[in-house]
Amino acid sequence: MLAAAGFAGAAPAGATTLAEALAATYVNNPTLAAQRAGLRATDEQYGIVRAQGLPNAGVNGQLTQGVRNYQQFNGFGRITQVGGSLSVPVWQGGRVKNALRAADARVKSGQQSLRATEGDVFVQAVSAYMDVLRDRAIVDLNLNNVRVLETNLQATNDRFQAGDLTRTDVAQSKARLEGARSQLAAARATLTASEENYRATIGQAAGVLEQPPVMPLLPADADRAEATALDENPDIAAAAEQVMAYRADVSAARANRNPTVSASASESYYRYDDPAGGGLSGIRGGAVKGDYATVGATLTLPLYQGGLVGAQVRQAQAFESQALEQQVATERQVVATVRATFSNYRALIDTERSSGEQVRANTLALEGLRAEQSVGLRQVLDVLNGEQELLSSKVTLVSAQHDAYISGFQLLNAMGLVNYRRLGLAGGPLYDPQVHYARTRRSISDFATDPTPVATTRPTYGPAVPPEIPPVTPLAK
Structure with missing residues (x-):
């Protein structure tokens, strides 16, 4: 549904594209x-769960040295013991097998949750990118408005000196100019906030930004968007995997009623020394030493555990019931979000179209007002109002373009179509969570650890925008 080629267009040298920002x-x-x-x-x-079904081996040693009156206790001055043991679970009643199924389902649920987080973060990045473009355009529009009003004020003063206009006309022009300067200051403050948010979200300063590519083709109606979301949305998939995990927990809890069998083997060496002799051991200056080995099997058959297993099963069943209800709630929420976002997107597209028409109409109206004011048919205030209306309509158009693009991206995300692969991004290695999980499943070593954790991301400091960045071109002219 989301064409990767839509985000792969070329950009002017030095400009950051939306694809590069997302990467x-x-x-x-x-x-x-x-x-x-x-x-x-x-x-x-x-x-961790698998270890409960694997062999357990160990060694042990003991050295006991008598210090005072030792012969009164054991007849030996020193006792040395060294041994090794091996325990092998033969049958765990199905508890480990079902616990592994639960762990596997939770990993799959986590992978889907990672997909959901990735989509949400990409939407935040698109919003930050578009916020900067919008606010730079609004600053540019307000700056241009200030320049126009400065020219108007100068012309009004000239005509006042010539006697064509009154002091009231001059005051109106000056008041409108000061209002425009105030709007420009507010727009610049908003732009600074957007640039800082861009840096916090994307991890780099907002340099020269390329205009975003055309939004990929979206579904023609809400029903198609809903059908795609039910198949692709990661939150729904994560909720389904959670149900499977709790279902396996029920089976694992029931397995606590079953018998277990384990086998064991041990080998021990011992040495008892009586260096002083004449002790209770009866060995003068000698020692007793030897070794022994054992093998065995243990069968554990639970008969009654005080109601523990029954409570564990009922608890697991309650968690499964909770997960089932949460799955339904997640599906409902996704469907509601998709339909609401689709409706909002269509409304914003209509708003963008109407705003474009409004800009064109206000442009023609202002040209007419200026022509009529030059021959005395309009007052200065009429021209000032026309300029303000044109500015407002241009700002509205820029905001509508911004809102429509973000809404379209939010719709794609709600449908489950926003991730690294579908966007066709490049610029770094793809993080595949299955690689780590596969390594985890293979590893049975007690000494296989990861390096000491360090942050893979870093804070960003310094100026938000390099001073050499030229003025931006508005989204709408």
Whole structure:
């Protein structure tokens, strides 16, 4: 549905494209990096559960040295013991098998949640990118308006000196100019906030930004958007995997009623020394030493556990019921979001179209007002009002273009179509969560650890925008 080619267009040298901004977000955003780390922690639960079904081996040693009156206790001055043991679970009643199924389902749910976070972060990045474009355009429009009003004030003063206009006309022109300067200051403050948000979200300063590509083709109606969301939305998939995990938990809890079988083997060496002799051991200056080995099997058959298993099963069933209801709630919320976003997107497209017509009409009206004012048919205030209306309509158009683009991207995200692969991004390695999970499933070493954790993203400081950036071109002219 989302054409990758739509985000691969060429840009002027030095300009940042939306695709490049999204690729930088994919690498630099700390929220996304934290979600990946959380998923890696979830991966390890599989190994923790699996260890309960694997052999357990160990060695032990003991050295006891008598210090005072030792012969009164054991007859030996020193006792040395060294041994090794091996325990092998043979049958766990199905508890480990079902716990592994639950762990696997939770990993899959976490992977879907990572997809959802990735989409949400990309929407935030698109919003930050479009905010900067919008606010730079609005600053440019307000700056141009100030220049026009400065020219108007100068012309009004000249005509006042010539006796064609009154002091009231001059005061009106000056008041309107000061109001425009105030609007320009507010627009610049808003732009600064947008540039800082861009840097916080994307991890780099907002330099020269290229206009975004055309929005990919969206569904023609809400029903098609809903059908796509039910198949692709990661939140729905994550909720379904959670149901599977809790269902496996029920089976694992029931397995606590089943018998378990384990096998064991051990080998021990011992040495008892009586260096002083004449002690209770009866060995003068000698020692007793030897070794022994054992093998065995243990069968545990639970008969009654005080109602523990029944409570565990009922608890797991309640959690499964909760997950089922949450799955329904998630589907409802996704459907509601898709339909509401689709409606909002269509409304914003209509607003953008109407705003464009309004700009064209106000442009013609202002030309007419200026012509009529030059021959005395209009007052200065009429021209000033026409200029203000044209400015307002241009700002409205810029905002409508901004809102419509973001709304379209939000719709794609609600449908589950916003991620690194579907956007066709480039510029860094793709993070595949399955790689870490596969490594976790293979690892059975007690000494396989990761390096000491360090932050993979860094704070950004310094000027938000390099001073050499030229004035921007508005979204709408």
